[in-house]
Amino acid sequence: MHSGKLITFEGLDGCGKSTQLEKINNWLIQQGCEVLKTKEPGGTRIGQQIRHILLNPEHKELNPESELLLYLSDRIQHLKETILPAKAQGKMVLCDRFHDSTVVYQGYGRGIDLRSIESIISYSIKPYLPDLTFLLTIPPETVAHRLDQRDEQFVKDRLDMESQDFFERAANGYHELASAEPERFVCLNGEQEVEVIHQQIIAVIQQRFEIGFKS
Numbered sequence: 276m277h278s279g280k281l282i283t284f285e286g287l288d289g290c291g292k293s294t295q296l297e298k299i300n301n302w303l304i305q306q307g308c309e310v311l312k313t314k315e316p317g318g319t320r321i322g323q324q325i326r327h328i329l330l331n332p333e334h335k336e337l338n339p340e341s342e343l344l345l346y347l348s349d350r351i352q353h354l355k356e357t358i359l360p361a362k363a364q365g366k367m368v369l370c371d372r373f374h375d376s377t378v379v380y381q382g383y384g385r386g387i388d389l390r391s392i393e394s395i396i397s398y399s400i401k402p403y404l405p406d407l408t409f410l411l412t413i414p415p416e417t418v419a420h421r422l423d424q425r426d427e428q429f430v431k432d433r434l435d436m437e438s439q440d441f442f443e444r445a446a447n448g449y450h451e452l453a454s455a456e457p458e459r460f461v462c463l464n465g466e467q468e469v470e471v472i473h474q475q476i477i478a479v480i481q482q483r484f485e486i487g488f489k490s
């Protein structure tokens with residue numbers, strides 16, 4: 276049995292995380308791996324309640340620091356309750372966004388002091404960092420176009436909420452995080468064909484974890 280691994284998928288809205296996560300999930304299952312596919316926020320029962328607070332449009336008074344702490348409490352709950360036990364059972368855990376999203380969206384995007392985010396992450400998440408993080412890169416201008424391909428009302432809500440400027444800051448944040456941890460991050464050009472990206476992801480997983488060499 277393979278030892279469990281945590282693989283996270285990161286990148287701007289619409290960069291292709293869910294598309295690639297679904298494909299690699301199927302591939303890993305074909306290779307005989309046990310896989311847990313999960314996402315944040317809202318991966319746990321408590322997380323669902325936190326998500327309700329975070330996404331309620333009436334909560335206009337939600338302070339950015341409170342928002343940050345809510346996201347982090349969901350991530351910590353998710354990590355301890357779901358991800359770590361699955362890893363301990365030897366599962367490949369595929370997570371759609373993880374702590375890097377918090378740093379990028381709340382820190383670089385909303386402008387919360389990165390040191391205050393870092394101080395919480397360093398004791399609660401850093402001991403359990405992902406084994407591998409795929410960062411799918413797309414230009415911030417592509418976000419609107421990608422989201423446009425999906426449900427229209429949903430797109431409108433999302434794009435009304437965040438400005439182009441926000442996505443540019445977030446893209447820069449991802450770039451800085453990936454440069455700081457080149458071993459953990461694998462950056463892939465999210466503008467390539469879905470299948471091309473999928474094959475690149477397979478190649479990295481084969482190389483790092485010795486999965487998928489069986490005939």
Ligand SMILES: Nc1ncnc2c1ncn2[C@@H]1O[C@H](COP(=O)(O)OP(=O)(O)OP(=O)(O)O)[C@@H](O)[C@H]1O
Pocket residue numbers: 286287288289290291292293294295421422424425465466467468469472
């Ligand atoms: N490589 C690609 N080239 C072109 N279109 C793509 C590619 N990957 C995904 N898409 C399309 O872009 C849209 C967004 O993809 P997807 O839902 O996988 O992104 P996401 O990163 O999960 O977004 P979100 O952050 O909003 O969850 C979908 O319509 C999807 O079919």
Ligand SMILES: [Mg+2]
Pocket residue numbers: 292293294371
């Ligand atoms: Mg998605």
